[in-house]
Amino acid sequence: MNSKNAIKRENRIQYYFTNLFKETNIFIELVASISGFVIKHTTQPRIIALLLSFIFFIYLVNYQPYNYTLAIFYFVMIEVFYICFITLVLSEDGYRHWFIKKWGSENEGYLAYEATLGFIFFHNAVSIGYIISSTAGSLPDFIHKGFLYILLVIVCIFGFTMKLWAARVVSIDIYYWKDMFLGKKIAGFVKTGPYKYFKNPMYGVGQFQAYALAALCGSKYGLIAVLINQLIVFTFFYLVEKKFIRRVYQNAISQPVTN
Numbered sequence: 001m002n003s004k005n006a007i008k009r010e011n012r013i014q015y016y017f018t019n020l021f022k023e024t025n026i027f028i029e030l031v032a033s034i035s036g037f038v039i040k041h042t043t044q045p046r047i048i049a050l051l052l053s054f055i056f057f058i059y060l061v062n063y064q065p066y067n068y069t070l071a072i073f074y075f076v077m078i079e080v081f082y083i084c085f086i087t088l089v090l091s092e093d094g095y096r097h098w099f100i101k102k103w104g105s106e107n108e109g110y111l112a113y114e115a116t117l118g119f120i121f122f123h124n125a126v127s128i129g130y131i132i133s134s135t136a137g138s139l140p141d142f143i144h145k146g147f148l149y150i151l152l153v154i155v156c157i158f159g160f161t162m163k164l165w166a167a168r169v170v171s172i173d174i175y176y177w178k179d180m181f182l183g184k185k186i187a188g189f190v191k192t193g194p195y196k197y198f199k200n201p202m203y204g205v206g207q208f209q210a211y212a213l214a215a216l217c218g219s220k221y222g223l224i225a226v227l228i229n230q231l232i233v234f235t236f237f238y239l240v241e242k243k244f245i246r247r248v249y250q251n252a253i254s255q256p257v258t259n
Contacts, residue, residue: 030164033172036122038114040172046115053119057126061133068221071134075127075225082120083232089113090180091240092247099181106182114176128229132214132222139218152212159208162194166201169193175202180244189249203233 029039037050064070089095100109167175170190179186194201207230214222 026168027164030167030172033118034121034163034167034175035125036118036120038118038172038176041111041114043115046118049115049119050122053122053126060126060130064134066134068131068134071127071131072221074123075131078120078123078127079229079232082124083236085117085120086177086236087240090177090244092183092244096181096183110178110181113181114178117176124229128210128222128225129213131225132217132219135219135221136217138220139215141218149216152216156209156212156216159205159210159212162198162201163206163209166194166206169195170202177241179248180241183248185248189245200237203230203237207233 032039036053037046060067060070060074087094089099096109096113099113100106103109103112169192171187173179174187174190194205198205207226210226210229211223214220214226
């Protein structure tokens with residue numbers, strides 16, 4: 001009897017460790033993917049691009065830590081490139097067709113597009129972080145005291161959790177707008193996870209951590225940068241993505257998509 005209990009206990013421990021290992025891998029893949037590096041599609045060019053981008057990030061932090069002029073230029077350049085790229089490529093008659101023709105198939109065309117968008121995602125995040133760090137201390141000091149500080153930490157954790165949860169529920173493919181790139185439905189319309197409580201957690205509460213981080217660092221220019229970035233994403237949603245959702249997913253939802 002003791003032997004059977006020992007085996008059951010050992011199996012439970014093995015089960016827990018297996019699940020822990022699995023969930024840890026999923027977490028790492030999610031964080032890497034939303035940051036711009038999709039691990040399952042690792043290639044040598046992507047690794048080189050990531051390394052060069054990371055070296056540039058280290059350079060900014062160590063050699064240009066307070067160059068807010070460079071930070072603003074970098075942020076504006078990336079934001080313009082970001083909105084232009086996703087709008088021009090993912091529109092119904094956009095350059096997604098060029099990617100497919102250039103690389104010879106839908107899959108190869110998508111991978112080339114995904115690599116480019118991942119590169120933009122990484123620099124988008126770095127540019128916002130650079131504005132926050134280079135203009136830290138421009139907000140009143142009371143933010144760093146008492147309950148407000150604790151509240152901001154909670155908001156930061158909440159926003160990051162919502163973004164990861166939303167990305168996991170819809171999949172990284174949808175996070176990179178693969179359905180829009182292919183111009184067709186690749187999964188069901190999601191109403192589970194955070195989508196049960198928020199209409200658009202990815203673009204909405206999923207951005208809260210950036211606001212909280214800017215506030216924690218005392219950067220009013222960082223707050224402005226985060227707001228601009230969120231407005232750009234919502235602009236894309238209303239002008240391009242919402243039309244696609246209505247056109248492709250209209251049979252999967254019972255009412256018009258609203259936000």
